[in-house]
Amino acid sequence: MKITIIGGGNIGSVLGKKWAAAGHEVFFAVRNPSDPKYQELVTIGMVGAIPAMVEQGAIVLLALPGQAVPDFVNEHKDLLTGKVIFDSTNDTKADSFHHYADIKKIIPDVLYVRAFNTLGWENFEQPVIGWQTMDLFYCAPAEAKKDADRLITDTGLQPVYVGGLDQIEVVDNLTRLWFTLVFQQGYNRHTALKLLTE
Numbered sequence: 530m531k532i533t534i535i536g537g538g539n540i541g542s543v544l545g546k547k548w549a550a551a552g553h554e555v556f557f558a559v560r561n562p563s564d565p566k567y568q569e570l571v572t573i574g575m576v577g578a579i580p581a582m583v584e585q586g587a588i589v590l591l592a593l594p595g596q597a598v599p600d601f602v603n604e605h606k607d608l609l610t611g612k613v614i615f616d617s618t619n620d621t622k623a624d625s626f627h628h629y630a631d632i633k634k635i636i637p638d639v640l641y642v643r644a645f646n647t648l649g650w651e652n653f654e655q656p657v658i659g660w661q662t663m664d665l666f667y668c669a670p671a672e673a674k675k676d677a678d679r680l681i682t683d684t685g686l687q688p689v690y691v692g693g694l695d696q697i698e699v700v701d702n703l704t705r706l707w708f709t710l711v712f713q714q715g716y717n718r719h720t721a722l723k724l725l726t727e
């Protein structure tokens with residue numbers, strides 16, 4: 530698959546590395562491609578200016594600060610239309626961690642997946658503890674489920690489908706739980722939640 534990642538920070542670089550290793554073509558869309566901090570990303574995929582890189586991917590992962598999402602989508606709406614948008618961002622200072630409603634207003638027929646936002650990036654880098662594979666809880670419309678399952682599996686995590694986009698708050702509450710465990714209860718960042726069922 531051709532995947533454009535918006536942002537080359539913790540989340541963008543780790544997921545890009547995993548997807549490239551799984552055989553996907555990865556494009557990093559960044560504001561300043563010549564910034565030395567992005568030099569290492571060249572070994573993973575193409576690094577370039579936002580419009581040129583957004584054009585490349587059929588999948589677009591948002592991995593920029595959450596508060597920047599509405600303006601970003603508005604500015605690039607023409608190029609983003611028709612792409613499957615994976616949203617890993619958390620706008621932690623706002624009431625809602627996600628900006629799905631804003632995105633939908635800008636791109637009414639957007640195909641949107643809420644995923645990769647519930648765990649710290651270290652867990653995407655090393656998704657196994659002992660013999661156990663971490664779970665990644667996500668939600669998406671049914672037509673995006675196949676792509677989502679594949680991209681989650683390709684990072685080494687086990688996808689757990691929570692349902693359609695009416696479940697966004699349920700997924701985001703798992704982020705809140707992770708924050709509480711790690712930032713208030715002293716669990717280390719290499720911590721994930723596991724679904725057990727018969």
Ligand SMILES: NC(=O)c1ccc[n+]([C@@H]2O[C@H](COP(=O)([O-])OP(=O)(O)OC[C@H]3O[C@@H](n4cnc5c(N)ncnc54)[C@H](OP(=O)(O)O)[C@@H]3O)[C@@H](O)[C@H]2O)c1
Pocket residue numbers: 535536537538539540541559560561564591592593594595597601617618619620645646647648649650651
């Ligand atoms: N860190 C985690 O463990 C984690 C886990 C789950 C979800 N998330 C979420 O994932 C997102 C990314 O987190 P991160 O830790 O990867 O952040 P980060 O390391 O700070 O990287 C952010 C990236 O976004 C770019 N960026 C900033 N403002 C932008 C804008 N207006 N337009 C386009 N690109 C912009 C930055 O590039 P410049 O060099 O141009 O500033 C940088 O490449 C956040 O929304 C965060 O809440 C983070």
